[in-house]
Amino acid sequence: SLTLDEPQQTSQKVKSKNLDVLAEHAKAGRKNAASFVVIGHVDHGKSTLMGRLLYDLKVVDQRSLDKYRKEATSIGKSSFALAWVMDSTAEERERGVTVDIATNNFETEKTKFTILDAPGHRDFIPNMIAGASQADFAVLVIDAGTNSFEAGLKGQTREHAQLVRSMGVQRIIVAINKMDSINWAQDRFEEIQQQISAFLTTTGFQSKNIAFIPCSGLTGENVVTPAPEKAAAWYTKTSSPQTLVQALEAHEPTKAALSSPLRIPISDIFRGGVQNPLSISGRIEAGSCQVGDSLIAMPANESCSIKGIEIDNAPADWAVAGQIVTLHLTEIDPVHLRIADLLCDARKPVPNIRSFTTKILAFEHVLPMTVDVHRGRMHVPGRIASMVCVLDKSTGNVLKKKPRVVQPGSVARVTVELDTAVPLEVPGRIVLRSGGNTVAAGLLEEVHA
Numbered sequence: 001s002l003t004l005d006e007p008q009q010t011s012q013k014v015k016s017k018n019l020d021v022l023a024e025h026a027k028a029g030r031k032n033a034a035s036f037v038v039i040g041h042v043d044h045g046k047s048t049l050m051g052r053l054l055y056d057l058k059v060v061d062q063r064s065l066d067k068y069r070k071e072a073t074s075i076g077k078s079s080f081a082l083a084w085v086m087d088s089t090a091e092e093r094e095r096g097v098t099v100d101i102a103t104n105n106f107e108t109e110k111t112k113f114t115i116l117d118a119p120g121h122r123d124f125i126p127n128m129i130a131g132a133s134q135a136d137f138a139v140l141v142i143d144a145g146t147n148s149f150e151a152g153l154k155g156q157t158r159e160h161a162q163l164v165r166s167m168g169v170q171r172i173i174v175a176i177n178k179m180d181s182i183n184w185a186q187d188r189f190e191e192i193q194q195q196i197s198a199f200l201t202t203t204g205f206q207s208k209n210i211a212f213i214p215c216s217g218l219t220g221e222n223v224v225t226p227a228p229e230k231a232a233a234w235y236t237k238t239s240s241p242q243t244l245v246q247a248l249e250a251h252e253p254t255k256a257a258l259s260s261p262l263r264i265p266i267s268d269i270f271r272g273g274v275q276n277p278l279s280i281s282g283r284i285e286a287g288s289c290q291v292g293d294s295l296i297a298m299p300a301n302e303s304c305s306i307k308g309i310e311i312d313n314a315p316a317d318w319a320v321a322g323q324i325v326t327l328h329l330t331e332i333d334p335v336h337l338r339i340a341d342l343l344c345d346a347r348k349p350v351p352n353i354r355s356f357t358t359k360i361l362a363f364e365h366v367l368p369m370t371v372d373v374h375r376g377r378m379h380v381p382g383r384i385a386s387m388v389c390v391l392d393k394s395t396g397n398v399l400k401k402k403p404r405v406v407q408p409g410s411v412a413r414v415t416v417e418l419d420t421a422v423p424l425e426v427p428g429r430i431v432l433r434s435g436g437n438t439v440a441a442g443l444l445e446e447v448h449a
């Protein structure tokens with residue numbers, strides 16, 4: 001028989017209210033949630049722009065900003081003060097800043113945002129890839145200054161835009177930054193807009209998914225506060241969205257994302273609570289759920305059910321794609337759950353697969369080799385088993401069949417075999433790494449049991 005200090009098994013399934021969750025969502029007016037990645041050439045002002053955004057949204061206060069400025073000055077980089085906002089530490093959180101900057105979460109009136117990487121960090125590309133593999137959209141920062149734009153287009157502007165597109169990001173907000181440095185010149189803005197537009201559409205972005213915002217991260221125009229009319233009369237009168245924050249808020253989860261089967265990658269597991277002996281947290285990638293729902297945890301292939309849902313520490317009856325939730329689970333032994341596992345709709349779980357075909361963008365030479373396959377926080381060892389073909393970047397036509405090696409910067413189709421079966425489905429975004437380096441990023445095209 002049980003002694004008192006043994007954990008109690010809460011095995012009772014909670015009865016479902018059988019809500020029409022999408023209808024509830026439509027009328028609830030809950031905040032949307034969205035995540036994005038910030039890309040662009042070095043020094044085009046990514047960190048400053050994000051710092052300005054957080055400062056003007058009052059996510060960071062003047063005192064913290066002064067502190068960053070001091071620290072920045074002490075290493076001879078005073079102009080980076082705003083940029084340092086992005087690197088803030090646990091101290092700020094302890095002092096009760098309302099938003100957790102360390103994980104880069106902030107919210108506006110309409111939306112809760114997650115910035116999926118901290119620009120300015122040294123190993124930017126790997127961070128960005130991890131971020132891009134989960135991003136709802138990208139913010140591309142471009143320095144409008146003479147020559148800088150052109151230099152960027154030869155450099156990381158091009159590379160980053162291709163990267164996020166190849167990772168499945170469909171929507172992009174182009175912040176044409178440092179407009180203060182060119183006196184808000186309309187013709188310059190339009191010239192850049194036209195060139196970037198042409199480039200992005202050949203990269204595979206649809207024009208309806210591209211927005212342009214002229215702004216200045218340093219002085220703050222059109223970030224949160226609209227630019228005064230005298231600075232940019234040509235822009236302010238007709239433009240919607242006008243500011244960066246309005247463009248960010250324009251993102252809403254698609255109907256498709258809401259109505260697909262539930263997918264929640266587990267980012268944390270909590271055990272031993274008195275009321276709730278087993279809880280997980282994570283961001284709902286697709287679908288919706290409600291209390292009482294049956295789920296399947298993969299790769300364990302074990303069923304469980306939702307006993308309770310919390311959003312922002314408050315109980316909720318339901319949750320939808322984009323939201324970050326805590327789920328209290330019952331009817332499962334905790335040994336079956338690990339961080340990075342996937343909780344799925346029990347009627348339509350993601351099967352474990354042993355191999356897949358993927359369209360990759362290569363960052364290094366790709367040849368038959370061992371790789372670690374990453375999807376979000378999940379990773380599993382495997383190997384590139386066959387080199388199918390090299391593809392034309394813009395048309396997708398086959399350039400060469402069965403290449404022996406794929407050159408960095410090229411797009412190719414390869415098949416990968418996994419050492420252990422894991423839940424992956426089309427059109428998942430994956431990253432291939434080897435020896436600590438990112439070798440390629442790709443989109444799944446076919447999966448095999």
Ligand code: GDP
Binds near residue numbers: 040042080215216217
């Ligand atoms: P990152 O490498 O893209 O993150 O760029 P930073 O944010 O570190 O900025 C690079 C440099 O550009 C710094 O010296 C900034 O002060 C400067 N800068 C950033 N935004 C602006 C802007 O809107 N206007 C002007 N004039 N300078 C800016």
